[in-house]
Amino acid sequence: MAVRVGVLGATGAVGQRLIQLLEPHPEFEIAALTASESSAGHTYQEAAKWRVDSPIPDEIGEMTVTATDPDDVPDDVDLIFSSLPSSVGAEVEPGFCEAGYIVSSNSSNSRMAADVPLVIPEVNADHLDLLEVQRDERGWDGALVKNPNCSTITFVPTLAALTEFGLEKVHVSTLQAVSGAGYDGVTSMEIIDNAIPYIGSEEDKLETESRKLLGEFDGAELNQNSMAVSASCNRIPTIDGHLENVWVETEDDLTPEAAAEAMESYPSLDLRSSPDPLIHVFDEPDRPQPRMDRTLGNGMAIAAGGLQETPFGLQYNCLAHNTIRGAAGASVLNGELLLENGYL
Template sequence: MTTVGVLGATGAVGQRFVQLLAGHETFELSVVTASPDSAGETYRDAANWGLDTPVPESIAELPVQPTTPAAIPDDTALLFSALPSDVGAEVEPALCEAGFVVSSNASNERRAGDVPLVVPEVNADHLGLIDVQRDARGWDGALVKNPNCSTITMVPTLAALTEFGLDRVHVATLQAVSGAGYSGVTSMEILDNVVPHIGGEERKMETESRKLLGEFTGAEVQHHDAVVSASCNRVPTLDGHLENVFVETSDHPAPADVAAAFEDAPTLDLPSAPDPLIETFTAPERPQPRLDRMRGDGMAIAAGGIQTTDTGIQYNCLAHNTIRGAAGASILNGELLAREGWV
């Protein structure tokens, strides 16, 4: 078993990490960290547990450690980060300098030229940036990121469509409230309402998508030249981001060609990887968050409503935002890191 830890383990995404790592076939969770106020408490007492399964008994009595390099045992092979981006910007580099490998969900450094931003089924070869990163920063550890939850919902479908020539992508998102964390959106803001703005989300989708679809040259990632524009909206759904995607393509595929490309999207032989990666519906009213967010144990992308347009295609896609879009994505990256010998 590979010993792992979770940074920021008491928050919403941190709890999802703990839930998914309990009973993992190759990872053993032995370290949980949180803010200094929680340090020294048991995980059961420190976490205001909000998921629909009990706190895992194997982890409930672990003592919460402060999020510092000195508090983490040297034999911890891999750290999963659920830290807020401002905390991650300070703590994650210090951990990498101390020799730890960090698979992070935090948004800091996703756009950095030497930091791999990875969806394993799409761009596993971008892990080659780790050597570039180590040379540039002079550390023995490594920092790897998964993309934003809305980006990761869309990009596997775009990767499947590159054979048709991606020219321009327009996306409108309908994003669940859990993406903002427990205190991110109040009930008075979201009940009977839609909030047509999520700070920084559009920019993340527009830049991260092009990096993920880009080509690793051995020294850098050359971003894909497709133009991506996004409009991001918060809706009163608990979990599951639904996205309306309009793709302008060089070729003009029929809906059946698009569905076939989705169905042929590659899968990986990793514990958390879904098979199939993209589940495709013919019914025009699918996918829907309540019905389809747990496809592939929450790790699959659901797609449907495929139609042709004057300039390309339109479809809808959906993923569970705290599983595939956050903790599950980081764990899948960790499994890839272990398989490829980086851990």
């Protein structure tokens, strides 16, 4: 029997992607859709300005949108997917957890909280055990798990594949698609024939989230990875797919050949949304490219290429689909991990 789920912020860009991924999912059944007060009471077809590259599923289009309040979500919903703006998520997500709901959230609020697991299942599934600490400290019957920022998700799996060489210093420069800012986030006059070398708070997210993701949980607390990370973030006029240039310095010698082998052999998981292989490594020097490679593994794979030695360590490029792997798909994958681990 499928797990009944709800989507908070269902009319937004990530909410729409969540619906696209969840509607055909054999393990989940969409039972509740929430949005702003102005959308509540309308059918989803009426409330959502649909922008995803497939039609609204008929049954979803006819569902009534409710307010984003635990009292308006059916009691038999076991899992909540949150795609709320972080300011709204910070206000309402704890209320859902207090009411007993398990929340898999894409929102940026609380990602760095000491008792909130920030999870990429193929990288740090064991961090999910932080939920026991969280429940003890907060007295929740429910629980809150986060997936990282879309740009963080792009490069951290490649770093995870290289941890055996002793990560010391990492620099990443991102070339991020406009969809990462939301439909109204960047105007055409800003981005056409242009690149914007600043994305507010993005650099801090890459630098801090990556160290948390690659840290070690000792059963009581999470110790962050000691590597030094610096980031520079740029918005470019591609629609989907974050491309990133990465430089890595390691304690042990690391050749391009050894790095490629480590990435190619890095394991996937036996979860429906986890692609196999997780990391696809290109031999061609001009790959990966957003338009050509963002949908690898149904948009859930990480692509890497251009591996070479430089005076600043190993350099390579990596790419992920920012609204699938980097957002909605990451939340769904965390939901699958919660189910696999008996939280649902």
